[in-house]
Amino acid sequence: MxxxxxxxxxxxxxxxxxxxxxxxxxxxxxxxxxxxxxxxxxxxxxxxxxxxxxxxxxxxxxxxxxxxxxxxxxxxxxxxxxxxxxxxxxxxxxxxxxxxxxxxxxxxxxxxxxxxxxxxxxxxxxxxxxxxxxxxxxxxxxxxxxxxxxxxxxxxxxxxxxxxxxxxxxxxxxxxxTFTLPAKQVANGLVDAFVHTTEQYLTYPVQARVQDRFAEGLLQTLVEIAPQAVASPDDYETRANLMWTATLALNGLIGAGVPQDWATHMIGHELTALYDIDHARTLALVLPALLDVQREQKRGKLLQYGERVWNITEGSDDERISAAIAHTRAFFESLGIPTRLSAYELGQEAVEAVLKQLAAHGMTALGEHRDIDLARSRLILEAAL
Amino acid sequence: MxxxxxxxxxxxxxxxxxxxxxxxxxxxxxxxxxxxxxxxxxxxxxxxxxxxxxxxxxxxxxxxxxxxxxxxxxxxxxxxxxxxxxxxxxxxxxxxxxxxxxxxxxxxxxxxxxxxxxxxxxxxxxxxxxxxxxxxxxxxxxxxxxxxxxxxxxxxxxxxxxxxxxxxxxxxxxxxxTFTLPAKQVANGLVDAFVHTTEQYLTYPVQARVQDRFAEGLLQTLVEIAPQAVASPDDYETRANLMWTATLALNGLIGAGVPQDWATHMIGHELTALYDIDHARTLALVLPALLDVQREQKRGKLLQYGERVWNITEGSDDERISAAIAHTRAFFESLGIPTRLSAYELGQEAVEAVLKQLAAHGMTALGEHRDIDLARSRLILEAAL
Missing domain, CATH: 3.40.50.1970 (Rossmann fold)
Structure with a gap:
């Protein structure tokens, strides 16, 4: 820790x-x-x-x-x-x-x-x-x-x-x-809280057992409540769990004493600023691609995440990691939130435009290892095409 | 919630x-x-x-x-x-x-x-x-x-x-x-944090999913680190997890929005005041007995606790509850902390003395349902003989 x-x-x-x-x-x-x-x-x-x-x-x-x-x-x-x-x-x-x-x-x-x-x-x-x-x-x-x-x-x-x-x-x-919120905003909120949690959890292990358990508890809760949260606007208990989970996902608690990533947010911010895509939706675009590109650096935590959040216990390490990423992508898509730039009719030109903005903002050493330079951001964006 | x-x-x-x-x-x-x-x-x-x-x-x-x-x-x-x-x-x-x-x-x-x-x-x-x-x-x-x-x-x-x-x-x-602490005090600390958590968790379900997950995360962590925490005084990472877990077990977070019990503490306090038994050790005496006496009122949470903290998934509901209580008792005993009054050479006379003090202090309606009157406290104390 x-x-x-x-x-x-x-x-x-x-x-x-x-x-x-x-x-x-x-x-x-x-x-x-x-x-x-x-x-x-x-x-x-x-x-x-x-x-x-x-x-x-x-x-x-x-x-x-x-x-x-x-x-x-x-x-x-x-x-x-x-x-x-x-x-x-x-x-x-x-x-x-x-x-x-x-x-x-x-x-x-x-x-x-x-x-x-x-x-x-x-x-x-x-x-x-x-x-x-x-x-x-x-x-x-x-x-x-x-x-x-x-x-x-x-x-x-x-x-x-x-x-x-x-x-x-x-x-x-x-x-x-929250009963009167459009379903789209609820879905965005679920994804936003989910990615806030992964930014502080899917890094590398530092034996911070409680922080890991708390982060996993937030992710498990979001996965459990998501269908009901979107489908039943006036289900008080579900909305209460969503509200408290989202608050706890970014109040400093689960991030205390652990490395943090935030590259998904930094790349996502550029997508919002350039193309006016909702914040949470940019996170859903970037995260699965980033986890795939950074799978070696995040190996230990991706395996733990797969087992504890998605109950993935079968297969080789690489297969389990791929399955964990696939589950993440499928979770976002199940909420009607795309995980591919093509869904917004964006292609290679968007990759170039985002890279230019990242360079302009000095975002050239992102992630918990500061190893996401512009070349690696390119890999991530291209993996999200 | x-x-x-x-x-x-x-x-x-x-x-x-x-x-x-x-x-x-x-x-x-x-x-x-x-x-x-x-x-x-x-x-x-x-x-x-x-x-x-x-x-x-x-x-x-x-x-x-x-x-x-x-x-x-x-x-x-x-x-x-x-x-x-x-x-x-x-x-x-x-x-x-x-x-x-x-x-x-x-x-x-x-x-x-x-x-x-x-x-x-x-x-x-x-x-x-x-x-x-x-x-x-x-x-x-x-x-x-x-x-x-x-x-x-x-x-x-x-x-x-x-x-x-x-x-x-x-x-x-x-x-x-904490490196210089006597092993006995470390064991006491593990039990103290454990029972602080159960007082706020083993009550009745109110769909407080995050609070449940957090409480379970604390209990899981305590169970995981206990052997090493006692055996290896200068293992920094283990002691770091013990310290942060014990703090989070009673800082208001896991108790927010859920019913709370605290009967184990109230009965335990009388044992300390009368017989000078360490606070945590009184909790280990009372909790297993109390869970057994209150097993109907706590049924839902005891089953959840058994499954999520102790991986108990086999058997009838009653068998699983009994197994969860037995695991709790065995955990305390594994730390060298007795769960029977007889270990302190206390018998029926102690039951009467504690009941007298509980009456004197107005502790006649304890627990999350306020249903632990003196008659029920007697059952609990006798179950701890």
Whole structure:
């Protein structure tokens, strides 16, 4: 096990009918900005519940935060925060809204050009506004971690940032708020949580037995609940398991003391920025291909994954690894999520375009061994054609 | 899944050579009281390391906190804190020292009789001194939770207390600090962590899939590492897994959203208070007997436990449950820890004495169903004879 620090101060309030708890979670004298995405927050009644819970507090709103939140949009929220002297942010939505809120929280108090925050990965964040979240879409884990991703539309740059100042003070997780999600978003969430877990698990063994067991428990749960999660929108227990699993997949716990990969995410980000493919869908494109290209480096963990998550115990090592990768691919496809670039009518020209962006962003030594250079990224992308 | 809140703000600093990190973890202007137990903290060099890391800070020490820390001893520490105007506590030791430090942190700022804190279970704690811990004995999980247990020697009362104000600000977990532990204490720690887990897992199913998987992962890990943990004191990786597993067994995570039992602990506490049997050893006495007496109420989870932790898949339901309980008993015995009161030369008179104490402490409706009254506690104790 590697040395590690683990410190996650976010308070989770989980369960049915918990949105009303905002009445005590948000400071009574706060000047609040509610940030949200599209019209669904209003249509489903969640925004009305939030407003009611906030009672007599001074509250303003900022809607229209898009999937893969853009710097351009978020800076309009920053302007509102500054001009209206707002001092508490409340994200109501999924990972994009919470990521965006984190960026606003830091940018509102940042001296100088706010894009620097993204370019320096958050290392230059000296202070941030306090904020909380009401989660409506289980997927990214942003509700209980300190990172985010922001995209500059003008240049197609999609960059991540992180700071200990960017943990939500609280997050309200009411699984029934997911009942109205489109099936596609639920499927995306399942894949997103799955790949968050594999990024911290499918590397090389360091005798971190508990972290391995926890990661395997998350993957097993996702596999078990996936059909029901997509097919039965109002099955509370299934949605509760999806929501808590997605949170635990990226709250620092399973990644503490182990090597981490994240190459799938870095390559996937370029696909989103270039072709506007949903984040989770880019992960499904890259992961199976990456596991195949990196099968030697990941041999030990791929065998363990095959046995413990997919019950693969027959055949040679190589056969078992191939079967584990095939099961992974089939799992994504079973959710209606393609694992081949051809499904998006992308071919060799996309490989070249992604490689160019990876080079431009300095993504030339990815993965737990830092051995995924541009040549290897090419192999991965070509394996995903 | 039940509704829940989860909020654990303790910072964990884990790994080899991390004691030196105290130099930045403890506030620079703190007036520190180091609390510790017996002579081993000095002999092993840990205290010297701690003093060196604290540098030029104003530091005093309070040694002699005993296993099952006594109110009488702790109130002497409280007197020292008050008279010397100390403002930061640093526990160096295992669960008893950390529990004791928590009591001192609350009692030092408590108006009125400090024993009230124990009698009210901590509900009357209005403020507490900040404190941190250097863990030397993996077992109780006190290093990452907000509870403790204190014993009044004069009356043999052993009571637990808890408060959101009693999370350590940080805990330093260096597995190599456990190399010098007597084998008996390591065995106790394995059992303690095991039973902490079963108290939150072996109840009734509520479709909390992740919590179940995590609990099973902790139990599997304890079973896997136990022989090596006892036999090879300086096997760093094994001790690292023991330490992190014991912490995660009682930090609120696996208990969030599920029913909890704790009857084994309540009955066990009386055995410690009356006969001075090590805490973990009382748990090994009570748990197998309790699982047998409560086998109907716990049927679903006992079957799941048998299959997932012990690979028991053959036989009727009742046979599989009996096998799961037998495996549990054999596991404790394999560590040299008895599961029968007769091993301590205790018989029917002990049953009567424990029942009398349970009655005196109002422990007449224990367990996840509150159905363990004195008559059922009698059955459990008699099954442990």
């Amino acid at each position: 590697k040395n590690f620090e683990f410190h996650n101060p976010t308070k989770i309030v989980f369960g049915a009918d918990t949105v009303a708890r905002l009445s005590t979670l948000v400071p009574h004298d706060a000047r609040v900005l509610i940030l949200y995405g599209g019209a669904s927050a209003e249509k489903t009644g969640t925004l009305a519940e939030v407003r009611a819970a906030l009672g007599q507090r001074s509250v303003q709103e900022f809607g229209g935060i898009e999937p893969n939140p853009s710097y351009e949009t978020l800076m309009r929220a920053v302007a509102q925060v500054r001009s209206e002297k707002l001092d508490f942010l409340l994200a109501v939505g999924g990972g994009s809204v919470i990521d965006g809120t984190k960026f606003v929280a830091a940018a509102a108090l940042h001296d100088g050009e706010a894009w620097d925050i993204a370019e320096r990965g958050g290392a230059n964040i000296a202070q941030a506004l306090p904020f909380g979240a009401v989660l409506t879409l289980p997927a990214t884990g942003s509700e209980m971690n300190s990172g985010g991703v922001v995209t500059k539309k003008a240049t197609h740059d999609k960059l991540s940032f992180r700071s200990p100042l960017l943990y939500p003070q609280f997050s309200v997780l009411d699984p029934s708020k | 039940k509704n829940f809140e989860f909020h654990n703000p303790t910072k964990i600093v884990f790994g080899a050579d991390t004691v030196a990190r105290l130099s930045t973890l403890v506030p620079h202007d703190a007036r520190v009281l180091i609390l510790y137990g017996g002579a081993s903290a000095e002999k092993t060099g840990t205290l010297a390391e701690v003093r060196a890391a604290l540098g030029q800070r104003s530091v005093q020490e309070f040694g002699g906190i005993e296993p099952n820390p006594s109110y009488e001893t702790l109130m002497r520490a409280v007197a020292q804190v008050r008279s010397e105007k100390l403002d930061f506590l640093l526990a160096v030791g295992g669960g008893s020292v950390i529990d004791g430090t928590k009591f001192v942190a609350a009692a030092a700022l408590h108006d009125g009789e400090a024993w009230d804190i124990a009698e009210r279970g901590g509900a009357n704690i209005a403020q507490a001194l900040p404190f941190g811990a250097v863990l030397t004995l993996p077992a109780t999980g006190s290093e990452m939770n907000s509870g403790g247990v204190v014993t009044k020697k004069a009356t043999h009362d052993k009571l637990s207390f808890r408060s959101p104000l009693l999370y350590p600000q940080f805990s330093v977990l260096d597995p190599s600090k």
